[in-house]
Amino acid sequence: MKDETTKLIMEVDRVVHEPARLAILTVLSVAEEVEFLFLLKVTGLSKGNLSVQAQKLEANGYLKTLKTFRGRMPVTAFQITEDGKAALAKYHDHIRSLLPAES
Amino acid sequence: MNSLKRIEDLTSRYASARIGAAGLGPLWACILVAILMTLIWNYINAEYAASTEHYSSLWGFLDADTLSTPFWIKAAAISVSILTWLGVTCLQILIDRRFGVAMPKDPTEKIMRFLMPGMFIFFMLCSVGYNLGQSLAISDNNAESVAMVTDKYYGKSLLEIMDIGSYLGWAIITTWGVIWAFSTRDGSSRALAGTLTVMLFPIMSSTLNDRDIVAVVPLLILLIVSAILGLIQFVAFLKVRRELDALSVSE
Numbered sequence: 001m002k003d004e005t006t007k008l009i010m011e012v013d014r015v016v017h018e019p020a021r022l023a024i025l026t027v028l029s030v031a032e033e034v035e036f037l038f039l040l041k042v043t044g045l046s047k048g049n050l051s052v053q054a055q056k057l058e059a060n061g062y063l064k065t066l067k068t069f070r071g072r073m074p075v076t077a078f079q080i081t082e083d084g085k086a087a088l089a090k091y092h093d094h095i096r097s098l099l100p101a102e103s
Numbered sequence: 104m105n106s107l108k109r110i111e112d113l114t115s116r117y118a119s120a121r122i123g124a125a126g127l128g129p130l131w132a133c134i135l136v137a138i139l140m141t142l143i144w145n146y147i148n149a150e151y152a153a154s155t156e157h158y159s160s161l162w163g164f165l166d167a168d169t170l171s172t173p174f175w176i177k178a179a180a181i182s183v184s185i186l187t188w189l190g191v192t193c194l195q196i197l198i199d200r201r202f203g204v205a206m207p208k209d210p211t212e213k214i215m216r217f218l219m220p221g222m223f224i225f226f227m228l229c230s231v232g233y234n235l236g237q238s239l240a241i242s243d244n245n246a247e248s249v250a251m252v253t254d255k256y257y258g259k260s261l262l263e264i265m266d267i268g269s270y271l272g273w274a275i276i277t278t279w280g281v282i283w284a285f286s287t288r289d290g291s292s293r294a295l296a297g298t299l300t301v302m303l304f305p306i307m308s309s310t311l312n313d314r315d316i317v318a319v320v321p322l323l324i325l326l327i328v329s330a331i332l333g334l335i336q337f338v339a340f341l342k343v344r345r346e347l348d349a350l351s352v353s354e
Binding site: 022023026027029030031032033034035036037038039040041042043044075077 | 107110111113114115117118202203204205206207208209212347350
């Protein structure tokens with residue numbers, strides 16, 4: 001039983017489990033597309049950290065980076081992928097199953 | 104790190120409140136349309152006062168269908184559509200400057216992007232078809248027969264029968280509506296483009312009459328309701344912006 005629980009805990013998707021990445025995916029999951037600036041403000045991450053975490057999520061296929069121009073200004077936006085949505089939903093279920101039942 | 108529930112709530116509220124220039128788009132359109140309507144109303148009243156014929160009332164004067172739409176009214180109507188788009192675009196840039204863009208989830212977005220411009224074109228074609236039919240069928244005693252054209256307009260080309268200014272006005276308004284509705288990804292701005300395009304159609308007709316007024320009024324009411332809802336949306340936007348500000352300060 002103990003081994004099984006440990007195994008379950010160890011099976012948590014670590015890409016999603018990291019707090020900054022979890023926050024990014026949470027924001028993206030409720031919007032169609034989010035710009036870098038909004039993610040920066042709402043998550044409270046630093047520019048560097050946000051870039052690194054977004055790159056990791058993109059490398060895992062959980063988000064898509066969209067680079068466009070607004071006039072002459074380059075704009076970076078992000079969109080959650082179907083894999084990203086599925087990974088986030090699975091992560092929520094997984095964490096819920098690990099938590100003790102509410103009394 | 105902020106709680107996930109909180110950032111999820113702020114994101115969805117911000118995304119839905121920022122569209123349509125945070126609700127100020129319909130208000131801006133309402134101001135421009137009000138100016139246009141005032142100009143039209145003043146013109147109608149001036150022409151009614153100067154009329155040598157006797158009419159029982161202003162409505163009777165409009166019903167007689169003798170008041171031609173001057174070029175400046177048509178030009179003003181076209182500028183309303185263009186100025187509304189310009190205003191909404193500028194306001195949206197100002198609104199997005201601080202926190203950037205978060206697009207709300209809209210499953211109909213892709214369909215509406217093509218459906219709405221398609222509807223504008225269909226509406227224009229129907230109007231052109233109907234009016235062209237009327238132009239061809241018209242006679243001194245309003246006979247319906249298309250054959251009448253051979254009596255009244257015998258030897259005249261189609262271009263001489265139709266009012267080119269009106270058709271051109273419709274084409275410009277429709278083209279602008281299509282460009283606007285296709286280029287925006289925001290359902291609220293697209294609805295505004297639709298309301299304005301349809302509303303400005305009757306003003307483009309060759310004469311200003313009671314039927315045009317009747318056609319414009321429901322859309323004017325729709326625009327006023329949109330402006331009121333827009334104001335409510337703007338208050339919601341200010342609230343979520345304050346919360347986002349507080350979030351940034353607490354970091």
